[in-house]
Amino acid sequence: MDDTEASDFSEDERIHRELLESPVNLHFYKNDKGVHTEIFFLKSNRKCLKRIRDAMLLHNWQEAALYYNSYIQALEARNSIKVHPTASEITWRIGTEILRHLPNATADDFNAVYEQLKNNGVKNFPKICLEHCFHLLLNGQMEEAKRQLSVGESWRYGNFSIAQGDTKKLIRAYSGFLDYLNWCEKKSSTAGTDEASRNHEMHSYFRYASVALKDIISQPGVWDPFVLSYINMLEFYNDEDGALQILKNYAYNKEFPINPNAHVYLYQFLKRHNAPDDRLIGSLRILHSLVPSHELMLDLCSLLLGTNHMSDLEEALTVSMDLLEFSSWKCDMKAWSCLLNIIKLLKQKKRKEFVLKEWEARRSLWFSFHFRVHFARIDMMENINLMQIKDNVLKVLGEYFLEYRRYAANLKRKSESKTKECEFRERKKRKVNMEKEEEKKKMEKEKKKKRTKTKKSK
Template sequence: MDDIETELNIAEAAADSEDQERNHEVIKPAVLLHQSHTDPRGVLTAVDFLKSNRKCLNLIREAMLRHNWREAAGYFSSYIQTLEAGTLSQVHSTASEIIWRLGTEILHHVPNSRPDDFNAFYEQLKNFGVRNYSKICLEHCFHLLLNGQMDEAKRQLSIADSWRYGKQSTAQSQMKKLIRAYCGYLDYLIWSEKKPSAPGSEEAGSNREMHSYFRQASVTLKEIVSQPGVWDPFVLSYIHMLEFYEDEEAALQLLENYAYNKEFPSNPNAHVYLYQFLKTHQAPPAKLIGSLRILHSLVPSHELMLELCSLLLHTKQQSDLEEALAVSMDLLEFSSWRCDMKAWECLLKIMKRLKKMKCKDAVKKEWDVRRSLWISLHYRNYIGRKDSLQNVQLLMVKRDVLRCTGEDNREYFRIALKVERGGRPKKDRLREKKEKTATQKKEKKKKTLDD
């Protein structure tokens, strides 16, 4: 909101008169325009036009900050009128974006606003700022979808898809590609509404309208997702349709291209979708592991890393166990996983398996590399005392992990031993005693003052 004036480039033109014109009284829309510097023909000068814009924006901003949406709507209507009366093309071109933002926000908050009000506003926006025509059509489509007007949303996207303005720039080309993608996605939504619950049923075979939307959606989505980019919702939609028609080969080929094609930007979700598809269709463990290994290189804190560890454990190969050890320890170095029982139990299980296979050196080697970080991150004394109060089970698992590393942390072991025997660490008891004494002194002092 504070950058509106900067974006419209009107601050410098009217800065000298800001203090004089600032007025906190409610001003009627009819008197917003300044008529003090008109030329002999009675036409507003550029300075007057800029002053009117500045005043309207200030009033709209103040009304919105006070959540006085009806007042903001009145001033917003006047702001549009000042722009329609003005002739400065630079302000006109940049103001369309501001009108779009402000108007949409006000309409969403004005009480008793109707869908027709939104439709009328979007139509007005399209005529006001032709450079944003496609974007406005797309947002209008989203609004119509939220109100269940699927056919009208489809019409708006078709209009946006056929829209051209001047020479096609790079930005226009990207927007056209996005509009095209949403055209296919909307066909998918319509297909999804019309499809029966079970594939291969008699109803599915006889529904020509459903097949028509499938063909439209599949042609568009196939074209879009084959181009480099991040197309997550569109890929999932296309995969859903292919799986419904039991075309698993095409679905797998699409997902592998989306995940492994070097021309596409790095996208962890692509590997997640591929892994989930492979897992659903019972792919060999080697394929599942390969997919998750790449995901680990991109997002080592992903929740699927626990599944990667589980898969590596089942191979019973020493190299895979050592890899699982590294993966699980990577996971526990992220703050969101530090107190996760599943992650700690997984690490303990891997260490015990390596110990059983007489591979203690592998554990010690990995521990030596990470020791300084892990001592400060997981095994400081205050963390042990905190775990003894909040999560005893976690304390015991962390103690067993520390034993497997061969680390001699006597203080941490002492805390765990006290808890295991049903006692409390001496330092905790002393601290609680001090806190109790301080509380009693405060209560005694307060009682004395009251008396």
């Protein structure tokens, strides 16, 4: 180690000791002449950030809090010293992360830090208000959360306020969402009361919430919680046409980003209101093109089987096989039973050529993915019923020479032989017990005869 490295190392150790002993003195770091300069200010803050990072990586949250306290006080004391524009963002993210992991952090600590961050981070003021709102909601402080959203929405600061247009829209949307939560609370609390009273209590919340939610979901974006909230209110007031129009726009509007959940919500709404099967199938077909592994694909197969059309039955085979090509479904009994049922129906309707064509296209993948000997061992140990269904699928497909089937047959024979052996042992055991019982009865008779002869002789 040369003299320069040694001096840097000793200087780092000195700063480290100063931080631990008196962390608030970090921003008084001076040069050799004892003068505050921008270079030494930035140098000390960089070292402090490094200490914070190291402490967080090691989960030393108490030590990280000490360094963070020094860092934030340095920013407050900067006065004329220019600070990097991302400093407030770094301060915000680090501070909230440390507080979440401190075991003795209280709600007042969070509130104090958020208020301090708002003063230091003018550019992020609305975002910090929104995050503060989320924290308050987690602690059940609904009114204070609503107030924070109002503060963030009314915030103005030169040109910064113009650039915060999207954030302001999001704040208004969450403000409407809080009105929806209040509406839900009133709905549950007034259940069973007079109808006019219930409408009077709830209608104002509905009006405020619907204006904000309708505004945000009309703009391109992913607004799942807001859409569900608005649909819930419209269904409560029996506005089914309005709710259906919103869900259609959310699912089919080309200006909106692709969102599989939009088609799920539309399908669930149609199903709740007893829509015809062709409309249900249409919504699920689009979902299949987006997420072929979705759990609603079993519903799609069931609906396609119910139409009694050959093309729909063939489509059901494709959908079920697509589903089983995802690892989350490879051991699902419902999915395998559905596939077996579809293959049998197609075979009965003389469409085995289509089944074999579909199978040949996937054969190599399915051998390695479903029917290796390794999977046979696992299925035999964990789910014998699944193994039997998979074996029946191979049997219907005409695949008689697979290792999986041979292994399954061997295990089946072994299982049968064990069963026969157990039955033989059980029969032998019963026979021995019967012989012993007969021997015992015979001895009892002989003893009885001897006692009778003894009595007669006397």
